[in-house]
Amino acid sequence: MERLMETRNETMVLEFVLEGFHVAQHLGKLLFLVHLLVYLASYMLIITITCQDQRLQTPMYFFLSSFSFVECCFITTVIPQLLAIFLSGRQRISFVACFTQAFVFLFLGATVFFLLAVLSLDRYLAICKPLHYPTIMSPRMCFFLVAVCLVLGFLFMAVPVAMLSQSFYCGPNVIPHFFCDFGPLANLSCSETRSIEMLFFNLALIVLFATLFIAIFAYSNIVVTIVRLPSARERQKAFSTCSSHLIVLSLMFGSCVFIYVKPKQSSRLDTNREAALVNTVVTPLLNPVIYTLRNKQVHQALRDALSRVILHR
Template sequence: MEMGNGTTVQEFTLEGFPAIQHLGKVLFLVHLLAYLASIVGNAVMVTITCTDSRLHTPMYLFLSTFSFLECGVISAVIPKLLVIFLSGRQAISFPACFIQALITVFLGATGFLLITVMSLDRYVAICKPLHYPTIMNLKTCCLLVTACFSLAFPFITGLVVKVSQLSFCGPHVIPHFFCDLGPLIHLSCSDTSSTEMLAFVLTSFILLTSLIITIIAYSNIVITVLQLPSAKEKQKAFSACSSHLVVLSLMYGSCVFIYVKPKQTNRLDSNREAALVNMVVTPLLNPVIYTLQNKQVHQALRGTMCRMKISR
């Protein structure tokens, strides 16, 4: 049955990782454990931020929102990947495919906008400490979080809708483990030049703008830290910054490699490995680096556990 936009494809097939599909059960177990650890770690951050008044600060508001976004992205992708590894069922319906694409790209774009806000928050906290309480009050932080969602939603939704309106009348195998926009555009039998350019401009603008602002913010932070009189304070600050930069490097590196190129048909096979880093590795590292190494979070966790024991 042919759809209104000329689409004859009723469902797509996610290729996954055919070269290692024979290791399906092992890969299922590894990715299941990574997924559960990511969900638990990020969910713990969201929960303790909401329940512990000591964490009702701008930094933890941003971190808990970021953890929420991470949970959403991996929950849209990893369960289907687990099904592919375990049972080999690779089919995904046309609507489900574009819903997955919308969730992952929208939450991903919102996440990068939020990273920009987080870097500016750290810049103000470290470089302008006397002005920090005035600039980063709770109302301003809530407005910034809302702005991240509001800016990403219309652009990303418009892009995904435009891709969904292309004609898909031929190959239906997506050379990826989830419905990403690049492989979907590649499968279309329409003229995709304008859609490819729109995707390139939007993703490049979000990623590169976020990256440039983050680099400027952290550069100023490094300069300020170098001016600290105490060697111990310098070491502590650089230790925290270096761990944050590891996660940021993985996120920006993988996403710039995937999205910042005008021809989405290039290097689709390599995109899978880069996307896997972004979908599995970084969500697993984020709770450890951003939260679980933090003394305030440890105190909040102990307080929450004590309250749970008392309530029993």
Template structure:
């Protein structure tokens, strides 16, 4: 009895994990400085592109439309989303500091998942906005008012927060007694659950259900919207107009395919601990590649945005 009590005390005092170690990419860690430079440039380019979108949308009244209002909010979420992950990855590459506290790890996982879920819902809203603008142009001004946009964005944030909070409350009840090496470059749900000494079956099923709900709902809405858009484009009388419209749509669909494909590969598996090592490469797609492409695809290729940027640069030159 005394021996059992002593073992329990020892377990309680000495085995709880206080911090985690992010493994990163050990196979290429010798290229740390090169990878630091590449990822830093990608991060700065993503942040700059998204900040430009937010700034010009606020600055110029010509862009005070539902489409650009939604895009500027999406850009803000993207900035926050990549900032939850990339700075720590840069520290790992440059300084080799892989340790992260227990609290910081859970906060990183929460904000990564919350912002990611919100971005998925917002992408679905943006797809429907484009559908209404192209397929229902006469009804569009009455439907997509500023008030409607505010309500839709608020709903996206509230849904993302509620669903991910419920999931993270479940994860916070787990016991972590060691090991503490996370086979990833940030604190994602699968790698975290693989380290728990508790039974994670119920959490993994909940995570799968939520992933299925978030990703599939957004994907279905996007597919329906773009199917309607494509049908409308096919009925355009001018071949030049059809080519221009298809060019824009194909660019959007490439980014959406990358994002949805990587997230389906990572999260929509009943067993979260499967393929943790290959998940790292897939996670780079939605944390580095698509945030870098989004500003270019969604806005910076737009002629109206080009005109606004030219006007702003001309005003700056004149003021000097």
């Protein structure tokens, strides 16, 4: 039964119901186990190895571990809710918890894109400006850039979510999604939300295309520099380092442009649900694998860590 409160002869929604995935209910326990194991293994592995191995104490791995930590927090806003839906079907969530989840999700999601831009600039400086790289990417600068990414992510997403939370919700309260996202919440509002949706649309455009422009600038210069390298082995090594970054960029930008870069957030909500699953679960869980799969330094650090564990036994 919907919990509603009578307020000035109107009804106000006190909680929402997350619909989840009807077609996946019969696979709920299997999906729960798979997502839980991959979730626990993916990020803990790369963060732990990066922090413990001295060979990985470089700006690139600092940004990579920061990216992995923020992305781990990002999917943590969604995964527990998704796992609960897999086990028990629809889930109820309070009004305050729903908007808190929406804000944290969007704040960390924007931060992830700013960090991707920083990773691109880091690779640009390392390959195109190798002599100046150690001076520019000092430990203080690395911490500063990560802090700027967090602040920008907060500032960009706080206003539209706060404005949407002040809208009036009079029912229905069923969200056709597996978490509280901006589009479904705007669609359920009984108030006029066009101006809020346009603000969110413009901010999403700025975040996505500003970071995409930085990535294109960085990697176009990287490609030019790599092509000019005299040694085929050097070219192969440079391309190998950057290829994993480009794969992650393609997956992240592609799914987010499809979901968020449209003026009317209420359109194609059913299609967005499947795209959001890729953006919020599949891609983030693949990212640590993509980043480490082609990296020999990480492979060696992992082998050394496993050797230490076996020896201690």
